[in-house]
Amino acid sequence: MIRQWLSVALLCSVLSPLAQAQTLTLGIVPQQSAEKLARLWTPVAEYLSAKAGVDIIFSTAQDIPTFEQRLLAGEYDLAYMNPYHFTVFNQKPGYRAIARQKDKRIKGIIVVKKDSPIQSLAELQAQTLAFPSPAAFAASVLPRAKIAQDGISFTPQYVSSHDSVYLTVSRGLFPAGGGVLRTFNNTDPKVREQLRILWTTPGYTPHAFALHPRIDKALGERIQAALLSMNQAPEATALLKAINFKGIESAVDADWDDVRALNIQLLQSMLD
Incomplete structure (x- = not known):
């Protein structure tokens, strides 16, 4: 009986690190x-x-x-x-x-299609623009604040992710959209090559x-x-x-x- 108890105790001691993992x-x-x-x-x-x-x-x-x-x-x-x-x-x-x-320093960006005629934020007047989500800091909060501050009227459309912004803008579904430099550089090269950066926010x-x-x-x-x-x-x-x-x-x-x-x-x- 004692031998059996010792065997159980030894087994528990071996397994204890896994059990407590x-x-x-x-x-x-x-x-x-x-x-x-x-x-x-x-x-x-x-x-x-x-x-x-x-x-x-x-x-x-x-x-x-x-x-x-x-x-x-x-x-x-x-x-x-x-x-x-x-x-x-x-x-x-x-x-x-x-x-x-x-x-x-994180910087937000506004992207447009590479061949888009848009050259300034003012040209986004009355447009529907793509953003990842309302509280996406650099990709949504900062660009929206700047556009509104400049008196530009626009409608935000939230498309769930940075990649979705880049993809929909590259396909012409929206004239422009918000992202950040890191995800822009990390997105599908085939998509990125169809875009250009229109505007960049200050860094945070x-x-x-x-x-x-x-x-x-x-x-x-x-x-x-x-x-x-x-x-x-x-x-x-x-x-x-x-x-x-x-x-x-x-x-x-x-x-x-x-x-x-x-x-x-x-x-x-x-x-x-």
Whole structure:
């Protein structure tokens, strides 16, 4: 009986690390199709898993509003979110920043077809323009604010992702649309070659890698260290290149004060 108990105890001791293993979700803002994001970010999640010693799996949402709801519900343990999203979900449920793209200022763009006669924002008067979603910071909030500030009347049409903006504008379904330089550079070359950038916004602090408050300090530091290690690890070079990152640097919540200063209220009702 004692021998049987010892055997069970030994088996439990061997299995205990697996039994206690933690699986974390890495939520990526759906600026592009889920298929493309999975292809780009699953290898990143696997790299972080190996370096941080915890299982991290890729996740996203079918569109940005759904992503916002999941952030509010705290469904992602680690999330890569746009600057405005961070200022909102830093308040509730309390995501905290640990990293951001290195040497980067996020800039929104307005794109038109390469052969379009449109040469200025003023020529978008009374047009229907494509944007990813209402709260897409650089691709939607900033361009819409500028166009409205210039007294240009327009109708926004939300098409769910940056890639959808580029595709629909390239096909002539809309005369112009909003995006960001990173996703524009990362979209299908066959689509990108049919477009040109009409206008670019000023630069702001880029997307945040942020942790849900349930992630303890020690684990958070391991994940942050894993992200920062991508700058030196030879095996991470291709991963960074694929997502159009020059590198990753550490970050703190106050880094997004430039975005807070804009006093954007689009999602404030979600916090009430």
